[in-house]
Amino acid sequence: MICIVCLGNPGDKYEKTRHNIGFRIGEAVIDEFGLDKVGNKFKGIVFKGSIAEDEVVLIAPQTFMNLTGESVQLISSFYKRPLENIVTNYDDVDIPFGHVRFRKSGSAGTRNGMKSVVQLLGGTGFPRIRVGVGPKPENRDMASFVLSNFSK
Numbered sequence: 001m002i003c004i005v006c007l008g009n010p011g012d013k014y015e016k017t018r019h020n021i022g023f024r025i026g027e028a029v030i031d032e033f034g035l036d037k038v039g040n041k042f043k044g045i046v047f048k049g050s051i052a053e054d055e056v057v058l059i060a061p062q063t064f065m066n067l068t069g070e071s072v073q074l075i076s077s078f079y080k081r082p083l084e085n086i087v088t089n090y091d092d093v094d095i096p097f098g099h100v101r102f103r104k105s106g107s108a109g110t111r112n113g114m115k116s117v118v119q120l121l122g123g124t125g126f127p128r129i130r131v132g133v134g135p136k137p138e139n140r141d142m143a144s145f146v147l148s149n150f151s152k
Contacts, residue, residue, distance in 0.1 A: 002051070003081050004029065004058040005072050007090035007113050009065050009147075018133040019065060019146040021091040025131065026060050042074035069116030076121060083125040088117060091146060095132030102129050 006026030014020050026047075029035065035049035035058055044061040057079065061071030076086055084104075090113060095101055105125045108114035118124050136145045 001055045001057060001079060001081060001085065003075055003079060003086045004056060005068070005075075005086060005088045005117070006058065006060045007065060007068050007088060008060065010062040014147065016149045017147050018091050018093075018150060021131045021133055022089045023060050025089050025129070026058055029058060042078065043071040044075070046075070065113040067116055068113040069118070069120035072117050073120040083121060083123050084127065086121070086126040087129065088114070088126060089129040089131065090114065091133045092130040093132075093134035093136045093142070093146065095130055095134060097132050097134060099132040100129060101132075103127065 004026070006022040008014065008020035008023035009017070029051075030047050033049055033051050033056070035047035035056065038046040038048050040046070040062070042059060043063050044059040047058040049056055057075065059071060059075050061068045063070050072086065072088075090111065092101070092111075094109075104127050106128065107124055108118045114128070133146070136142060
């Protein structure tokens, strides 16, 4: 079983922000592969199904981004998955807009949500999909940039 964790912030206020690109990717995966909603568990909204030959559980944590690790730790403990079977996806301002970077493991960098995940999982050996939403304009602070909507 593969656990896909889609990072974002809950609530309508954040729905179309750069910081919620992880949720939007999750929605596309759910639609493309017909994953079924299981319900609200593990401090998130959980979906299950199959992709290719693999059983998949997808979670959209309903904690705020900086506390994502709480949800990931709960689902990881319940399904007893090794780190390499937990795939995270999230926004990254250090990657050009529209570019995607996949890594088998790595540090949390400056991302507080990933710091939370690393801390509560107790390691960095999980895959991550980083989606470029950058670069941040020089005249904007980071929080206002990632919490703003995409322009047309």
